[in-house]
Amino acid sequence: MPFIKEIEKYKSLSIVGLEKNTGKTECLNYVLSRLSGSTKQIALTSIGVDGENTDAVTQTHKPEIEVYEGMIFVTSELHYQKKKGVAEVLDVSTQSTSLGRLVTAKAKSSDKVMISGPANNAAIRDLISQMNRFNVDITLVDGALSRKSLGSPAVTDAMILATGAALSANIPQLVYKTNYTYDLISMKAVDEETKERLLPIQKGIWAIDDEENLIDLGIESVLLIEKAKDKLFKKGNRIFVNGAITDKFLNFLKVQKQIKDIEIIIRDFTRVFATPETYYAFIKRGGQIKVLQKTKLIAVCINPVSPDGYCLNSDELKQAMEDKLKLPVYNVRELV
Amino acid sequence: MKLRSAISQVKGLQYIVESLQLQSSLGKRYLLDMPMMYQANEVNTELDLVNFVYSVIGGRKSGLISKIQTKLMQVRDIKGSVKNLKSNSILDDIELFEIKSFALISQEILNLQNEFEVSLIEIPNLNQLISIVDPENNRIPSFYIYDAYSSELASVRKEIKELKASIKLDPEMDLDSSLEALENKSEEIESEVRAQICEKLYLHANDLEKALNQIAHLDVIVAKALLADHMAFTRAQISDSGIEYKAMFHPQIKETLALSKRNFQAIDIKLSQEVCFITGANMAGKTVILKTLALCQYLLQFGFFVPAQSASISLVDRVLVSVGDDQSEQNGLSSFASEMVKINEMVEASFKRENILVLVDELARTTNPTEGRAIVNAVADIFNENQTLSVITTHYSGLNKACRKLRVKGLDKEIKQGEINKNNINDYMDYSLIEDDATKVPHEALRIAGILGINQQIIEKANKNLLN
Numbered sequence: 078m079p080f081i082k083e084i085e086k087y088k089s090l091s092i093v094g095l096e097k098n099t100g101k102t103e104c105l106n107y108v109l110s111r112l113s114g115s116t117k118q119i120a121l122t123s124i125g126v127d128g129e130n131t132d133a134v135t136q137t138h139k140p141e142i143e144v145y146e147g148m149i150f151v152t153s154e155l156h157y158q159k160k161k162g163v164a165e166v167l168d169v170s171t172q173s174t175s176l177g178r179l180v181t182a183k184a185k186s187s188d189k190v191m192i193s194g195p196a197n198n199a200a201i202r203d204l205i206s207q208m209n210r211f212n213v214d215i216t217l218v219d220g221a222l223s224r225k226s227l228g229s230p231a232v233t234d235a236m237i238l239a240t241g242a243a244l245s246a247n248i249p250q251l252v253y254k255t256n257y258t259y260d261l262i263s264m265k266a267v268d269e270e271t272k273e274r275l276l277p278i279q280k281g282i283w284a285i286d287d288e289e290n291l292i293d294l295g296i297e298s299v300l301l302i303e304k305a306k307d308k309l310f311k312k313g314n315r316i317f318v319n320g321a322i323t324d325k326f327l328n329f330l331k332v333q334k335q336i337k338d339i340e341i342i343i344r345d346f347t348r349v350f351a352t353p354e355t356y357y358a359f360i361k362r363g364g365q366i367k368v369l370q371k372t373k374l375i376a377v378c379i380n381p382v383s384p385d386g387y388c389l390n391s392d393e394l395k396q397a398m399e400d401k402l403k404l405p406v407y408n409v410r411e412l413v
Numbered sequence: 414m415k416l417r418s419a420i421s422q423v424k425g426l427q428y429i430v431e432s433l434q435l436q437s438s439l440g441k442r443y444l445l446d447m448p449m450m451y452q453a454n455e456v457n458t459e460l461d462l463v464n465f466v467y468s469v470i471g472g473r474k475s476g477l478i479s480k481i482q483t484k485l486m487q488v489r490d491i492k493g494s495v496k497n498l499k500s501n502s503i504l505d506d507i508e509l510f511e512i513k514s515f516a517l518i519s520q521e522i523l524n525l526q527n528e529f530e531v532s533l534i535e536i537p538n539l540n541q542l543i544s545i546v547d548p549e550n551n552r553i554p555s556f557y558i559y560d561a562y563s564s565e566l567a568s569v570r571k572e573i574k575e576l577k578a579s580i581k582l583d584p585e586m587d588l589d590s591s592l593e594a595l596e597n598k599s600e601e602i603e604s605e606v607r608a609q610i611c612e613k614l615y616l617h618a619n620d621l622e623k624a625l626n627q628i629a630h631l632d633v634i635v636a637k638a639l640l641a642d643h644m645a646f647t648r649a650q651i652s653d654s655g656i657e658y659k660a661m662f663h664p665q666i667k668e669t670l671a672l673s674k675r676n677f678q679a680i681d682i683k684l685s686q687e688v689c690f691i692t693g694a695n696m697a698g699k700t701v702i703l704k705t706l707a708l709c710q711y712l713l714q715f716g717f718f719v720p721a722q723s724a725s726i727s728l729v730d731r732v733l734v735s736v737g738d739d740q741s742e743q744n745g746l747s748s749f750a751s752e753m754v755k756i757n758e759m760v761e762a763s764f765k766r767e768n769i770l771v772l773v774d775e776l777a778r779t780t781n782p783t784e785g786r787a788i789v790n791a792v793a794d795i796f797n798e799n800q801t802l803s804v805i806t807t808h809y810s811g812l813n814k815a816c817r818k819l820r821v822k823g824l825d826k827e828i829k830q831g832e833i834n835k836n837n838i839n840d841y842m843d844y845s846l847i848e849d850d851a852t853k854v855p856h857e858a859l860r861i862a863g864i865l866g867i868n869q870q871i872i873e874k875a876n877k878n879l880l881n
Contacts, residue, residue, distance in 0.1 A: 085482060154507060157507070158505065161596065163556040163557060163558075163570065165556065166506050166507055166509075166510035166556050166557060166559060167555045169489075169507055169510065169511060171438075171489065180507060182557075183555070185557060186570065186573070186574060187577070249459075404431075409575050
């Protein structure tokens with residue numbers, strides 16, 4: 078498979094499922110098995126809890142994650158105690174997650190492990206940078222695309238997306254939805270200087286005026302935009318939104334007469350909580366959205382089988398996806 | 414009293430503790446659990462240690478201090494693991510890892526400390542303990558049940574590996590049950606090995622605990638010495654009675670003034686086993702003197718250097734302070750009532766001839782001057798009769814002649830009309846203390862009020878009243 082070579086170019090990679098049972102874990106296991114032959118030092122962790130034996134939601138079989146000898150993995154104390162194979166403890170974190178402290182260990186035998194990790198962005202970023210201490214070349218992050226999760230896979234340099242019949246059992250629909258995520262991931266990033274200035278801000282809505290000053294607009298969230306419409310454009314059309322942006326917000330922006338000058342800045346692509354229709358309408362009218370953290374999508378994995386047993390025509394799906402995304406697409410069921 | 418509780422009671426102590434550059438959470442805990450010391454030899458032992466590090470700063474070996482600090486930064490608080498070890502329970506890999514990495518750092522700090530050529534603090538040698546958890550002699554902070562512990566374990570692990578490889582090659586072969594058997598066996602051996610390790614480690618548990626404590630203490634000592642250097646504190650001599658400071662200053666106010674490029678005027682003060690009145694104009698820093706005296710006393714008795722050029726201090730059993738800025742209204746007492754309750758406590762301790770330092774700011778200021786003055790003199794008499802080391806600030810005239818009085822110089826100089834205002838008044842104020850035997854106190858309230866720019870009519874009317 079060619080995309081392994083591509084992976085080796087990045088310091089960190091997340092593997093993200095668009096929906097449960099889209100084959101994310103299979104894809105991760107495949108990547109791990111291929112990387113096990115590599116000379117690079119690999120580390121593995123997760124955003125929040127993952128790696129349950131059976132999927133807690135649908136009760137379908139969920140493959141565990143195979144960690145190969147020599148790889149480093151980070152998991153919570155609780156899951157570390159449950160591991161079967163032999164592993165050498167390298168570090169124990171001072172901070173604690175809901176499942177105990179985080180243990181960094183090096184696998185001394187190849188075995189299945191449950192992986193859980195820090196749940197917020199800053200902690201994941203810290204963890205990835207700390208991996209330098211153990212001479213790690215690539216950190217793999219088992220990511221989740223969930224509105225409930227505080228942690229976003231966008232903190233990694235590169236990303237592999239897992240999609241499949243679980244998201245939609247209709248090929249054009251599936252391609253459309255996947256392409257929407259692809260378009261979001263492809264949103265432009267702001268320049269480095271602006272990024273460094275905005276990253277530490279933790280809440281609120283801010284404007285950047287013509288002199289590059291940051292001004293807190295005093296609006297708590299875009300959810301309260303109804304009451305603060307008058308305040309929004311007081312300081313110009315470049316606006317940094319800390320939380321999520323919604324249909325309502327984009328629809329409001331869309332009808333403004335200066336729409337072509339409006340530039341919305343968000344943390345990363347996971348902060349768009351809008352339907353594809355609204356998003357595309359906003360873009361078509363000339364609005365712009367930029368992100369602080371951009372990640373590069375290097376491949377898409379498809380799982381033609383849905384948890385309820387429905388199976389799509391794999392070749393047809395692969396072809397349709399490749400035509401639309403212009404990216405390498407792999408069927409996880411055929412990855413060996 | 415522990416430092417932990419003193420912090421909430423003594424103003425200014427929090428600032429000192431926060432300014433300490435402690436490197437480990439271990440050190441922080443140790444510091445907060447430090448008891449207040451009442452014996453000269455205890456205090457001196459601690460001060461000797463701080464003084465040693467203090468004398469190294471800036472010298473030939475000062476690099477060692479930062480090296481030790483870097484190591485201290487890596488120290489984790491492994492109290493829990495040590496407790497489990499001492500209770501003779503079997504530790505898991507994570508706990509063994511913690512013990513091993515702590516022991517390695519402790520040993521490195523010990524080695525660094527030996528370079529001082531003077532033994533600063535006794536850290537137990539943990540080499541034997543390390544050899545138990547480091548059978549391959551890697552000296553790397555990582556741990557698992559190494560193959561080196563048991564040749565049987567090594568061979569079982571090898572078999573598992575081979576078996577897994579053959580299962581991978583031919584998944585059809587029914588080898589799962591033999592794999593499970595092997596895995597069980599390896600687990601069994603592992604727990605045997607773990608039990609043996611813990612048994613051996615148990616013999617070193619006391620040393621380990623001691624090392625943990627001593628390393629924490631070292632962190633505190635280094636931080637105290639660096640703070641003394643940074644804030645220009647000095648080592649106080651311990652005297653049998655009385656207190657004397659040369660160029661005493663309040664560290665927090667000094668730093669705040671320094672931020673706006675202004676100087677804190679340090680003051681000299683000498684007190685003996687009697688009462689001492691401090692009089693002086695408003696804004697003359699009387700309250701600051703009391704707060705600094707209290708802070709210094711606590712600093713010394715918690716083993717810190719003190720903010721002064723030199724100091725000679727006698728140790729006391731209690732410091733009793735009434736500064737009138739606490740929230741006693743919440744208890745339903747008026748400010749006068751809550752002050753009296755406090756004064757009563759002081760007077761009773763004085764009757765018992767307890768070894769205390771009493772600091773009272775503007776005694777009886779919230780009642781009428783006639784009775785107020787009477788109260789001040791009465792309390793002062795009691796303190797004098799019982800030789801209580803005490804300071805009372807006051808604005809009242811007609812103080813007991815037999816008592817010692819110090820006066821803040823204040824606005825002594827000739828000053829032109831309009832030269833001072835509320836922004837620069839501090840620069841004109843002379844905060845130094847002089848002996849004063851007058852029974853009258855300075856009447857500068859109206860002058861200061863004028864400088865502060867309050868309504869001129871008040872001042873004119875008040876001056877008229879004074880003439881009547």
